[in-house]
Amino acid sequence: xxxxxxxxxxxxxxxxxxxxxxxxxxxxxxxxxxxxxxxxxxxxxxxxxxxxxxxxxxxxxxxxxxxxxxxxxxxxxxxxxxxxxxxxxxxxxxxxxxxxxxxxxxxxxxxxxxxxxxxxxxxxxxxxxxxxxxxxxxxxxxxxxxxxxxxxxxxxxxxxxxxxxxxxxxxxxxxxxxxxxxxxxxxxxxxxxxxxxxxxxxxxxxxxxxxxxxxxxx
Numbered sequence: 554x555x556x557x558x559x560x561x562x563x564x565x566x567x568x569x570x571x572x573x574x575x576x577x578x579x580x581x582x583x584x585x586x587x588x589x590x591x592x593x594x595x596x597x598x599x600x601x602x603x604x605x606x607x608x609x610x611x612x613x614x615x616x617x618x619x620x621x622x623x624x625x626x627x628x629x630x631x632x633x634x635x636x637x638x639x640x641x642x643x644x645x646x647x648x649x650x651x652x653x654x655x656x657x658x659x660x661x662x663x664x665x666x667x668x669x670x671x672x673x674x675x676x677x678x679x680x681x682x683x684x685x686x687x688x689x690x691x692x693x694x695x696x697x698x699x700x701x702x703x704x705x706x707x708x709x710x711x712x713x714x715x716x717x718x719x720x721x722x723x724x725x726x727x728x729x730x731x732x733x734x735x736x737x738x739x740x741x742x743x744x745x746x747x748x749x750x751x752x753x754x755x756x757x758x759x760x761x762x763x764x765x766x767x768x769x770x771x
Contacts, residue, residue: 557734559644560683562626563603566734569596569678570725571651575714575740579620582743591716591724594668596651596738600678607769609676610750614654617768619748620741621699621707621756623692624649624680625718627735632726639722642731646689648681648697648762650754651738655747680736681756681764688761692718699756701748709742 557565573592574580580587602608610617628644651672658671689695692711699707716724721737748754748768757763 559626559628559734562647562683562734562736563598563601563680566598566736567732568729568735569598569600569738570729570735571596571672571738572716572721572740575716576709576742577715578713578743579741579745582745588715591721593725593728594672596673596678599675600673602676602679602766604681604764604766606676607767608650608652608679608748608754610748610768610770611654611674612771613670614657616654616656616747618653618655618745619699619701619706619754620651620653620745621697622649622651622738622741623695623697623711625692625722625737625739626683627731627737628733630730630732630735632730634723634726634731636719636723639719642722643686643718644733645686646684646692647736648684648756648758648764649736649738650679650756650766651741652677652679653745678738679764679766681762684762689758695758697742697756697758699744699754701746701752701754703755706746707742707744709744711739713742714740
């Protein structure tokens with residue numbers, strides 16, 4: 554399926570395509586309308602972060618939130634991909650964090666501006682090791698969790714997603730050509746909250762993967 558080392562997709566993948574408000578309870582906790590079609594935004598590859606380096610709160614934000622998500626790693630590119638064959642384009646998965654400057658996002662939303670400053674800053678996309686597709690036979694029923702300093706903050710299941718992974722792959726590929734190494738962030742369950750300098754974030758999928766990141770500031 555792949556011609557490059559897909560297990561290190563973060564080193565060469567071109568795009569991070571994110572889906573906002575894909576869990577109804579998360580949309581409601583931020584007083585957002587539950588969407589009737591996917592809400593998309595992008596992160597740049599410089600947002601990638603792997604274990605051993607800290608998440609850095611940008612200078613212009615005083616409220617960065619954690620959002621734990623299942624990431625889908627594309628192994629075969631395509632445009633206008635049918636839902637029926639969408640999973641054939643998946644190489645595997647990664648547990649991901651969509652770190653969000655919430656104060657900046659709220660300001661952008663109030664002014665009708667894009668979310669780039671809030672979502673795409675350096676270190677805003679921490680990722681776990683690559684998870685081969687076979688390790689997650691049913692991506693529509695995956696329990697993901699995150700704790701901060703040992704306290705559980707997020708604990709959800711991908712069965713709660715509004716839009717399924719095959720639907721998202723098909724929908725996105727109608728707009729943006731998907732390429733090998735691209736990452737799709739599929740949304741976060743409820744429980745998002747602010748992190749502080751020196752916090753330790755520990756997240757996982759039981760019996761599959763776990764990851765730990767510390768928080769610093771620029």
